[in-house]
Amino acid sequence: MSSRLRTAGPFPGPDHDHAACVTRGLDAAEARCAEAGARLTPLRKRVLELLLAEGHRAVGAYDLLDRLADTDDGGKRPAPPAVYRALDFLVDQGLAHRLASVNAFIGCAWPDAAHRPQFLICRDCRAVAELDGGGLARNLDAAAEAAGFTLLDAVVEVGGLCPRCRPDETSDPDAASA
Amino acid sequence: MSSRLRTAGPFPGPDHDHAACVTRGLDAAEARCAEAGARLTPLRKRVLELLLAEGHRAVGAYDLLDRLADTDDGGKRPAPPAVYRALDFLVDQGLAHRLASVNAFIGCAWPDAAHRPQFLICRDCRAVAELDGGGLARNLDAAAEAAGFTLLDAVVEVGGLCPRCRPDETSDPDAASA
DNA sequence: ACGGTGATTGATACAATATAACATTGCGAT
DNA sequence: ATCGCAATGTTATATTGTATCAATCACCGT
Ligand SMILES: [Zn+2]
Ligand SMILES: [Zn+2]
Ligand SMILES: [Zn+2]
Ligand SMILES: [Zn+2]
Numbered sequence: 001m002s003s004r005l006r007t008a009g010p011f012p013g014p015d016h017d018h019a020a021c022v023t024r025g026l027d028a029a030e031a032r033c034a035e036a037g038a039r040l041t042p043l044r045k046r047v048l049e050l051l052l053a054e055g056h057r058a059v060g061a062y063d064l065l066d067r068l069a070d071t072d073d074g075g076k077r078p079a080p081p082a083v084y085r086a087l088d089f090l091v092d093q094g095l096a097h098r099l100a101s102v103n104a105f106i107g108c109a110w111p112d113a114a115h116r117p118q119f120l121i122c123r124d125c126r127a128v129a130e131l132d133g134g135g136l137a138r139n140l141d142a143a144a145e146a147a148g149f150t151l152l153d154a155v156v157e158v159g160g161l162c163p164r165c166r167p168d169e170t171s172d173p174d175a176a177s178a
Numbered sequence: 179m180s181s182r183l184r185t186a187g188p189f190p191g192p193d194h195d196h197a198a199c200v201t202r203g204l205d206a207a208e209a210r211c212a213e214a215g216a217r218l219t220p221l222r223k224r225v226l227e228l229l230l231a232e233g234h235r236a237v238g239a240y241d242l243l244d245r246l247a248d249t250d251d252g253g254k255r256p257a258p259p260a261v262y263r264a265l266d267f268l269v270d271q272g273l274a275h276r277l278a279s280v281n282a283f284i285g286c287a288w289p290d291a292a293h294r295p296q297f298l299i300c301r302d303c304r305a306v307a308e309l310d311g312g313g314l315a316r317n318l319d320a321a322a323e324a325a326g327f328t329l330l331d332a333v334v335e336v337g338g339l340c341p342r343c344r345p346d347e348t349s350d351p352d353a354a355s356a
Numbered sequence: 357a358c359g360g361t362g363a364t365t366g367a368t369a370c371a372a373t374a375t376a377a378c379a380t381t382g383c384g385a386t
Numbered sequence: 387a388t389c390g391c392a393a394t395g396t397t398a399t400a401t402t403g404t405a406t407c408a409a410t411c412a413c414c415g416t
Contacts, residue, residue, distance in 0.1 A: 010325040041393070061373070079396060084374065100279040101333045103373060103402095118318075120327045129325055139314050140296075140336055147188040147307055148341035149298045155279045155335040158318055163326035217412085219364070239402070257367060262403065281373095281402060 010120065010129035011162050012056055021109070022052040028111035029095045038093060043078075046071070047086040051096055051107035058104035058126040061087060099128070101157040106130070118156035124165035188298065188307035189340050190234055199287070200230040206289035207273045216271060221256075224249070225264040229274055229285035236282035236304040239265060277306070279335040284308070296334035302343035 012018070029048055033040040040048075050067045051059055061083050069077035087105055090096035096107050097117055108117075109130040116137035120129040133156055144151040161167075190196070207226055211218040218226075228245045229237055239261050247255035265283055268274035274285050275295055286295075287308040294315035298307040311334055322329040339345075 011327070039392080043394075078394085080374070081376090081396085082394065085394080100335070101331075118321075120322060120325055122327075123330065129327070131321055131325075136314055136317050139317070140334075143296075143309055144298060144336055144338060147298055147309075148344075149189070149300075149307070149336070150339040150344045151336055152301065152339070153279075153337040155333060155337070156318075157278070157333040158322055158327070158329055159331040159333070160322060161328040161330070166326075166328045217363080219411095221365075256365085258403070259367085259405090260365065263365080 009163070010131055011127060011164070018055055021056075022049065025052045025095070025107050025109075025111050029090075029093070032093060032095065032111065036093065038089070043082065044086045044089055047083060048090055048095055048107060051090070051105060054107070056106070056109065056128055056130075058099050058102050058106050058121060058128050060104045064105075097130070099157060100155050101159060102126070116154060118158070120158045120160065120162070122162035122165050123159055124161060127162045127164070129162070187341070188309055189305055189342070196233055199234075200227065203230045203273070203285050203287075203289050207268075207271070210271060210273065210289065214271065216267070221260065222264045222267055225261060226268055226273055226285060229268070229283060232285070234284070234287065234306055236277050236280050236284050236299060236306050238282045242283075275308070277335060278333050279337060280304070294332060296336070298336050298338065298340070300340035300343050301337055302339060305340045305342070307340070 064083050106128050116133045118131050118133035140154050242261050284306050294311045296309050296311035318332050
């Protein structure tokens with residue numbers, strides 16, 4: 001029975017209301033930037049939009065450049081620094097995350113709250129589940145403290161196979177819970 | 179006085195017997211490869227040696243190429259694939275680790291036992307402390323299981339400032355838990 | 357020893373990711 | 387208007403990592 005609930009888990013199914021995810025992310029971005037006195041410029045917003053539009057999958061910086069060209073009138077593709085600077089901004093604001101283990105980025109799934117994210121990243125399809133790493137983060141804090149180490153960033157990324165890509169899918173391929 | 183105990187922590191001080199670390203790593207490599215039926219060829223051994231010689235600091239693949247040239251008679255620098263293949267081998271055998279967050283590698287500090295490593299990585303000096311991530315790893319296992327995710331690799335890397343690089347070095351670093 | 361076989365290394369070229377450096381633009385404050 | 391500053395554009399380059407195929411080496415059975 002639990003298998004039918006799969007879409008309720010950290011990996012949203014293809015049927016979930018993803019437009020709501022995008023809207024929520026963009027709204028949160030506006031709010032957070034207003035609060036922080038930062039400027040969510042058109043370029044930055046468009047990059048965030050593209051990240052979110054990817055649907056909980058990791059996106060590379062150069063893929064973003066291609067998409068920017070596609071969605072731009074005239075198809076002008078910006079140069080790499082443009083997108084990297086936008087990504088830096090979004091990551092700084094906590095609106096996107098960098099996935100170091102795959103050299104890619106993802107729009108934040110929980111942009112409202114401060115959080116210490118950790119990620120499950122599918123090797124096959126690049127699907128990403130963003131979990132809250134509360135307990136684990138405290139564990140890391142303690143380890144760093146014990147080592148006399150000043151923690152600045154924690155990278156917790158688990159590579160593997162998501163529910164839809166792992167082979168023992170056979171008995172129940174209807175993951176869509178439909 | 180307590181500051182003198184700092185070297186006992188996960189970050190070994192410059193005064194520790196590092197030659198023993200190197201010897202231990204190389205011996206463990208021989209043993210493990212013999213047991214696994216793998217071949218610790220001269221190139222692989224030399225790469226491991228260079229990794230270990232770095233003294234618990236992260237080393238980039240191209241730095242290794244430079245060092246290979248330096249330590250080679252005639253100064254012949256191998257091509258990138260040579261060192262990447264050696265690194266792949268060492269990582270597969272658990273004799274070295276890849277540090278995804280800094281695109282670098284490090285010789286394993288505990289090459290004898292199977293382990294689920296996690297790392298503290300200094301942004302200033304690239305010093306690396308390798309911790310055993312036992313409890314944290316079980317935490318990740320549980321999270322992956324709950325998400326219907328097949329875990330293949332866990333990347334746990336904490337960036338920050340090591341005891342010797344952090345600024346508040348002066349007053350009283352009680353970290354040593356004297 | 358001999359030749360077959362697969363693993364390892366060499367060598368060339370290239371792909372993918374990311375940044376340095378400087379010019380230009382937009383926009384509000386003086 | 388113009389100064390100052392943040393953001394973006396532009397060009398070039400740095401850094402990290404692979405694909406591909408040729409040559410060589412270790413090992414095994416004969
Ligand atoms: Zn969604
Ligand atoms: Zn998948
Ligand atoms: Zn040592
Ligand atoms: Zn340091």
